Amino acid sequence: MKTKKFLVITIVLLVATVVSLAIYFNSGSTSAKVSDSSLFSEYISAYTSGMISKKSSISVKLTESTASQIKKDGIDLNALFDFSPSISGKAVWVDDQTIEFKPDEDLKSATHYIIDFKLGKLLQVGDEYKTFTFDFFTIKQNFDVSVDETRTINKSTYGLQKTSGTIILADYEPIENVQKIVKAFKDDKQVNVKITAAGENKYSFEIDSITRTNSASTLKIKWDGSPIDVENTGEISVQIPPLDQFIYMSYKIYDFPEQSVQLQFSDPIEGNQLLNGLITISNEEDLRFIIDDNLIKIYPSKQLKGEYNLTISEGIQNTKGTKITESQSFTIVFEDLKPQVRLVGKGVILPHSQDGLVLPFEAVNLKAVDVRVIKIYENNITQFLQINKLEGNSELRRVGKIVYQGTVQLDQTPNTNLSKWNRFTLDLNKLMLAEPGAIYRVSIGFRKQHSVYPCSDEDSNENASASSQQNEKGIESSFEYFDDQTEYSYWNYYEDGYYENYWENRNNPCKKSYYNTQKSVSQNIIASDIGVIAKKGNDGSLTVFVANILTAKPMNNVEVEIYDYPQQVIAKGVTDGSGKVSFTKLDKPYVVIAKSGKQRGYLKLSDGTSLSLSAFEVSGSSVIDGLKGFIYGERGVWRPGDSLYLTFILEENGEPVPNNVPIVFEFKNPDNQLIKRIVQKKNASGFYQYNIKTDENTVTGNYTANVIVGAATFDKKIKIETIKPNRLKIKFDFGLKKLVKNQDISGDMEVKWLHGAIAKNLKTSVELTMSPITTKFDRYQDFVFDDPTKKYSPSLEIVYEGTLDDNGKTKVKAKIDAGEMASGFLKATFITKVFEKGGDFSIDQFTIPYYPYSSFIGLKLPKGDKTRGMLLTDTTHQIEMVIVDSDGKLISNSHQVEMFFYKIEWKWWWDQSE
Structure with missing residues (x-):
């Protein structure tokens, strides 16, 4: 026994x-295997650690002193790395201190890698330092699918709807794999799902043109993670109500950027109705409503918490006037806000105040925050601006260092309700000695121990050990590794290594997975009252304006220095009484520094930082050889037999034109034949007049008026047309500066006889023709945005036919769609005709640019060889690419781009006649 x-x-x-x-x-514990990094601090300053993406490279950064001792030639870098499990790839030097191992293929997801770095093969070290062992984990792939909203496409019949949603992945996945995850079925018939990239590891999907009929139907959105080796399946059902039913559908509660409730209805909501009293949340008053298509967004006047009764009363109307016939009431729950911090402003320049250098921020459900301040030294600002904007954060280690790191308590003020958003101020003067002229990057983060979010006892006990581990690791656990945070994303550190169920619990404040470096916020600030504006000309001129930010008054006697990209001073000047200083013939200015006492103002002059001039016509006119010229006439169109009275104005901004240089005027017909030539001497006024008589048999068309001043030529198109005069005055436009695809547009037309009487009950029509124009954006003049593989064929179509009412008015509605064959921008020309009773008609037309796409890809080819401008074969050529919106602004979200390369053959003896 x-x-x-x-x-x-x-x-x-x-x-x-x-x-x-x-x-x-x-659990990922490797304490018996992994080296103590502090023992290697003399040789290694950083290395890949924590949880990384399967797309990441593996890097080891040596200390400056170690790197300086190494002879880089002849070293087999691949032999320095020993991976378990094994990884095939190539190791390279990416800078003087960093060795990066680039895998040939993506790393395996959810895998623990252990690396032996053979330091002894780089330099002579003791036996205990010959091998540095470290580890990391790759993210376990997973994903979430959510339906965002369903909207009505066809506003007139409600017959078509579009459902959109979001797919968020834990780690990188090619879009072609993501497209296999989600499928949609309407009444058991599969429908198309369009999936596009919407950010890092984030994708948007759309199910377009869902037919809404007279009977109810169901749209099922199903997902299966097997294409990306993830065990995750499920489905969401979206109800499509009958056409004759106007009903409430669903609701969502949002906490960010402000608390709100979003109600979704089956039809578009009438925008001009008052909703007060029709929609209530318990006894809450002063609710704010926003109607957005078929959505109603409700914003409470104060932060709500707990259970509330939401009532939707009968009487809410859709855009056709149909009302909801039944009231509904249901309970909604406003949960506690998750622990968060957010910045109040986005600017970099912080003017001086009586309170000193103070940075405001907001926090919720936190009793303390961690603060880290990195100082970018004044003498390193130009180096910093080589690769950054003022708000940038790349390669900070090269230009600055940490000057403060500590914890700031937020619970020192009695009766502060920490469960709500509260504004706090960070007095940097109390944390450090602020130096005028330096840029400070302030980061604010938090750890589990700082949270006051209510959790169950079970969750609190479960996370006690995690909080203890965070305390041991200190404030560093709240922030990214102090280095380049954009390029070297693998330095990012997730607390406690590889968390079990990290993905599932990442949004749960009661779980340790919630607390990581991604929750921190950062902002660059510089203490200064100096505001700098610069205007750069194509002729190498630069005008700098300096003003006091607090008073907006010009600042005189401010020293202004201009630096080029290699950080050399290329010009100096002092502002005058209007705060202005001008420079000429500058060779590629890059940075402006304004100095007034100890204060500094900085302005980067690279093309990507210039302000967009597309919204308003303020870009000015081009200057040719220091000359500005303008030709104008007394009208816009002339008839055969008319006399033309043209005037040319010349302004000399640079070197004056010699007196013996003639001012030559040439007038050419549409066939480019010279009709008249007038030579005049230069005069003191700069005004030159030209009178030209045409006869009744003059050829109609576009004539050209040229004025030649030395090597500069100025021209203007002169229209001579046979015109039958209008008898009606047509007032009509859409009030838009541009048109976009599938846009519903409307405009009011008003017609009167030229003698002022109202034109009653006349027939009218609006025709549309579109023609291609070159796609150009001011900031990217050297980029090509037009697709040469597409050719748009113009056509004339009638977009409206109707009759004026008794007041000579009518409402014109139209929908514009040019299809998918436009190579880029199109010019939409609307031709309006109003017909008299006898058959004659008056005509008017106007043009609006049409943007057939929401984004445009531009390519900039490198310059060819000096002899012929050709791109030579068997040579690597770098092509620049940008993605901009219709305003010419860069789109920061990631995009999946397909590129096609065509080989074009041309035989001059065969193709020269084509």
Whole structure:
């Protein structure tokens, strides 16, 4: 019996030991294997650690002193890395200190890698330092699918709807794999799902043109993660109500950027109705409503928490005037806000105040925050601006260092309700000695121990050890590794290594997965009252304006220095009484520094930082050889037989034109034949008049007036047309500066006889023709945005036919769609005709640019060889690419781009006649 008892105990102990070991290894603990990084701090300053993407490279950054001792030639860098499990790839130097191993293929997801870095093969070290062992984990792939909203496409019949949603992945996945995850079915018939990239590891999907009929139907959105080796399946059902039913559909509660409730209805909501009293949330008053298509967004006047009763009363109307016939009431729950911090402003320049250098921020459900301040030294600003804007954060280690790191308590003020958003101020003067002229990057983060979010006792006990580990690791656990945070994303550190169920719990403040470096916020600030504006000309001129930010008054006697990209001063000047200083013939100015006492103002002059001039016509006119010229006439169109009275104005901004240089005027017909040539001497006024008489048999068309001043030529198109005069005055436009695809547009037309009487009950029509124009954006003049593989064929179509009412008015509605064959921008020309009773008509037309796409890809080819401008074969050429919106602004979200390369053959002896 004793023997049996001993065996049982032995087996139990053995099983317990095996289970313990399994738990030990699955938890990611590697303390027996991984080197103590502090012992290698003399040689290694940073290395890949924590949880990384499967797309990441593996890097080791040596200290400056170590890197300076190494002779880089002849070293087999691949031999420095020993991976378990093995990884094939190539190691390279990416800078003087960093060795990066680039895998040939993506790393395996949810895998623990251990690396032996052979430091002893780089330089002579003691035996205990020859191998540095470190580890990291790759993210376990997973994803979430959510339906955002369903909107009505066809506003007139409600017959078509569009459902959109979001797919968020834990790690990178090619879009072609993501497209296999989600499928949609309407009444068991598969429908098309369009998936596009919407950000890092984030994709948007759309199910377009969902037919809404007279009977109810169901749209099922199903997902299956097997194409990306993830065990995740499920479905969401979206109800499509009958056409004759106007009903409430669903609601969502949002906490960010401000608390709101979003109600979704089956039809578009009439925008001009008052909703007060029709929609209520318990006894809350002063609710704010926003109607957005078929959505109603409700914003409470104060932060709500707990259960509330939401009532939707009968009487709410759709755009056709149909009302909801039944009231509904249901309970909604406003949960506690998750622990968060956010910045109040986005600017970099912080003017001086009586309170000193103070940075406001807001926090919720936090009793303390961690603060880190990195100082970018004044003498390093030009280096910093080589790769950054003022708000940038790349390669900070090269130009600055940490000057403060500590914890700031937020619970020192009595009666502060920390469960709501509260504004706090960070007095940087109390944390450090602020130096005028330096830029400070202030980061604010938090750890689990700082949270006051209510959690169950079970969750609190579960996370006690995590908080303890965070405390041991200190403030560093709140922030990114102090280095380039954009290019080297693998430095990012997730607390406690690889969390079990990290993905599932990432949004749960009661779980340790919630607290990581991605929750921190950062902002660059510089203490200064100096505001700098610069205007750069194509002729190398630069005008700098300096003003006081607090008073907006010009600042005189401010020293202004202009630097080029290699950080050399290329010009200096001092502002005058109007705060202005001008420079000429500058060779590629890059940075402006304004100095007034100890204060500094900085302005980067690279093309990507210039302000967009597309919204308003303020870009000015081009200057040719220092000359500005303008030709104008007394009208816009002339008839055959009319006399033309043209005037040319010349302004000399640079070197004056010599007096012996003639001012030559040339007038050419549409066939480019010279009709008249007038040569005049230069005069003091700069005004030159030209009178030209045409006869009744003059050819109609576009004539050209040229004025030649030395090497500069100025021209203007002169229209001579046979015109039958209008008898009606047509007032009509859409009030838009541009048109976009599938846009519903409307405009009011008003017609009167030229003698002022109202034109009643006349027939009218609006025709549309579209023609291609070159796609150009001011900031990207060297980029080509037009697709040469597409050719748009113009056509004339009638977009409106109707009759004026008794007041000579009518409402014109139209929908514009040019299809998918436009190579880029199109010019939409609307031709309006109003017909008299006798058959004659008056005509008017106007043009509006049409943007057939929401985004445009531009390519900039490198310059060819000097002799012929050709791109030579067997040579690597770098092509620049930008993605901009219709305003010419860069789109920061990631995009999946397909590129096609065509080989074009041309034989001059065969194709020269084509």
